[in-house]
Amino acid sequence: xxxxxxxxxxxxxxxxxxxxxxxxxxxxxxxxxxxxxxxxxxxxxxxxxxxxxxxxxxxxxxxxxxxxxxxxxxxxxxxxxxxxxxxxxxxxxxxxxxxxxxxxxxxxxxxxxxxxxxxxxxxxxxxxxxxxxxxxxxxxxxxxxxxxxxxxxxxxxxxxxxxxxxxxxxxxxxxxxxxxxxxxxxxxxxxxxxxxxxxxxxxxxxxxxxxxxxxxxxxxxxxxxxxxxxxxxxxxxxxxxxxxxxxxxxxxxxxxxxxxxxxxxx
Numbered sequence: 001x002x003x004x005x006x007x008x009x010x011x012x013x014x015x016x017x018x019x020x021x022x023x024x025x026x027x028x029x030x031x032x033x034x035x036x037x038x039x040x041x042x043x044x045x046x047x048x049x050x051x052x053x054x055x056x057x058x059x060x061x062x063x064x065x066x067x068x069x070x071x072x073x074x075x076x077x078x079x080x081x082x083x084x085x086x087x088x089x090x091x092x093x094x095x096x097x098x099x100x101x102x103x104x105x106x107x108x109x110x111x112x113x114x115x116x117x118x119x120x121x122x123x124x125x126x127x128x129x130x131x132x133x134x135x136x137x138x139x140x141x142x143x144x145x146x147x148x149x150x151x152x153x154x155x156x157x158x159x160x161x162x163x164x165x166x167x168x169x170x171x172x173x174x175x176x177x178x179x180x181x182x183x184x185x186x187x188x189x190x191x192x193x194x195x196x197x198x199x200x201x202x203x204x205x206x207x208x209x210x211x212x213x214x215x216x217x218x219x220x221x222x223x224x225x226x227x228x229x230x231x232x233x234x235x236x237x238x239x240x241x242x243x244x245x246x247x248x249x250x251x252x253x254x255x256x257x258x259x260x261x262x263x264x265x266x
Contacts, residue, residue: 025102025172028095032107033165035087038080039114040158046077046121047151054144057132067129074125078118081154085115088161101171101223107164110157117150124150173224175246176256179217179231181239184262192217194263195239196232203228203243218256222246229259237265 049070056065088111096104124147131140179198181190192198198217201208203226211218224246231239239261244250250257 022099022173025095025098026169028091028098029165029169029172031091032088032095033162035084035091036111036158036161036165038084039088040155040162042077042080042084043151043154043158046074047148047155049073049077050144050147050151058137058141058144063135065132067132071125071129074121078122081118082115085111085118088114092165095168095172099172099174101174102168107161110161114154114157117154121147121150121154170224173248174221175224175251177219177222177227177229177244177246178256178258179219179229180258180260181231181263182260184240184264190263195234195237198229198231200227200229202226229261231261237263239263 053065053067053070056062089108092102092104092107092111096102124143128140128143128147131137131143177200179192181192181194182188183190193216197210198219199208199210200219200222202223205225209219209222209227211220226243226245228241228243230241233239242259242261244257244259246257252258
């Protein structure tokens with residue numbers, strides 16, 4: 001009885017730890033998303049300030065536009081962009097540490113590009129200030145075009161990061177599956193150890209996943225998806241296969257989704 005109680009306690013503890021780990025990964029992805037949104041908003045704020053300056057200088061032909069306000073806004077915005085680019089890199093890295101199915105390289109690469117563009121925006125803005133003060137309209141026009149391009153890239157990449165972070169949430173949710181056997185003739189439960197082993201094949205990717213040699217009929221941390229669960233046949237016995245789409249509604253109190261295969265023997 002003590003052994004059974006200990007085993008159940010261990011399973012419950014594993015379930016709690018797994019749930020906490022999943023939530024931590026989801027929180028990190030939410031932080032990644034939110035940080036990217038801050039980048040998008042600040043880049044748009046800088047772009048709006050650039051537009052105001054451009055209209056005043058090139059459209060209204062004001063030889064003394066308010067460059068100081070533009071420089072103040074763009075410096076503030078790019079400072080925030082730099083800070084939250086680092087936040088994106090950090091949080092997506094944390095999410096990847098918590099879930100090996102998450103590849104952070106795409107998002108981190110985009111955040112690094114955003115951060116690099118921030119330096120270009122500031123440098124070009126300083127040159128723009130000089131060009132306007134010297135009333136060099138051609139140079140100013142070219143610099144405005146370049147700055148706008150860098151800001152548009154930041155906005156576009158921030159949107160892509162948000163989309164990717166949202167998509168990665170599906171990988172953050174994983175499931176534990178336990179294979180059980182039922183005799184096809186009598187309906188009685190059969191010890192899963194009766195068969196040599198089991199496998200789960202993802203129906204979308206074709207990847208086949210195996211339990212460790214010690215778990216035998218237990219699959220831990222399967223990513224969300226649809227799987228075909230099979231057994232390896234013995235010399236004179238085997239089982240049916242079962243296709244199951246993993247879903248939270250199927251998770252039992254012990255943290256496992258139970259997949260029942262029909263056992264046959266000659």
